[in-house]
Amino acid sequence: MPELILHEYARSGNCYKIRLTAAHVGAVLERREYDIMKGETRTPAFLDGVSANGRIPVLQAGGRFLPESNAACFYLASGTPLIPDDDFDRADMLRWMFWEQYNHEPNIATLRFWHVWIGEAGFSDLQRANEPAKRAAGLAALQLMEEHLAAHDWFAAGAFTLADIALYAYTHVCEDAGFRLADYPNVQAWLARVAARPGHVTIEV
Numbered sequence: 001m002p003e004l005i006l007h008e009y010a011r012s013g014n015c016y017k018i019r020l021t022a023a024h025v026g027a028v029l030e031r032r033e034y035d036i037m038k039g040e041t042r043t044p045a046f047l048d049g050v051s052a053n054g055r056i057p058v059l060q061a062g063g064r065f066l067p068e069s070n071a072a073c074f075y076l077a078s079g080t081p082l083i084p085d086d087d088f089d090r091a092d093m094l095r096w097m098f099w100e101q102y103n104h105e106p107n108i109a110t111l112r113f114w115h116v117w118i119g120e121a122g123f124s125d126l127q128r129a130n131e132p133a134k135r136a137a138g139l140a141a142l143q144l145m146e147e148h149l150a151a152h153d154w155f156a157a158g159a160f161t162l163a164d165i166a167l168y169a170y171t172h173v174c175e176d177a178g179f180r181l182a183d184y185p186n187v188q189a190w191l192a193r194v195a196a197r198p199g200h201v202t203i204e205v
């Protein structure tokens with residue numbers, strides 16, 4: 001594997017996913033921190049040299065740049081048991097990772113950002129208007145996870161895969177966003193299983 005550099009903001013769950021994957025596969029990452037609150041990913045140097053999308057995380061592998069957290073996890077875990085060999089199981093793992101990016105992260109991670117970094121008193125009119133819909137969608141996502149985990153230990157392939165890493169990142173800190181993990185006992189038990197895996201590392205807050 002080429003030299004790996006993670007362009008990140010350490011408190012972001014999307015960046016944490018990549019560090020967690022790296023820890024599980026034994027990949028060594030050089031880390032470069034950007035303060036997203038100061039717009040450090042929106043500078044011409046970042047937009048031209050790292051990612052035109054203006055967001056972290058970006059995984060740099062040698063001279064190539066890979067934005068999108070789940071793509072970076074997929075790259076790091078290629079050829080390891082974190083990605084199932086079976087075609088259907090691998091697609092099912094990806095299904096949960098796409099679901100995470102559409103139904104989970106935009107609601108739970110965004111509410112975490114709004115509540116922890118901005119605070120309700122500082123919400124814009126748009127944030128105040130959108131909060132209830134994001135909360136309802138976040139609750140629906142947690143409920144769907146709860147129902148899946150009533151019958152399964154893991155999200156895909158009957159094994160610990162990248163789907164668990166992707167979903168763990170923002171689920172385990174969802175109380176920052178005002179969700180109650182006590183309402184989801186199957187999710188709580190799964191969080192404990194993920195945290196008990198050899199090689200687990202914690203998020204930096």
Ligand SMILES: N[C@@H](CCC(=O)N[C@@H](CS)C(=O)NCC(=O)O)C(=O)O
Pocket residue numbers: 009012013014015036039041042054055056057067068069070101
């Ligand atoms: N879908 C992307 C989301 C990336 C994203 O939204 N990054 C946020 C932090 S978690 C960011 O860079 N925000 C700063 C900004 O938009 O200026 C991923 O999974 O990597």
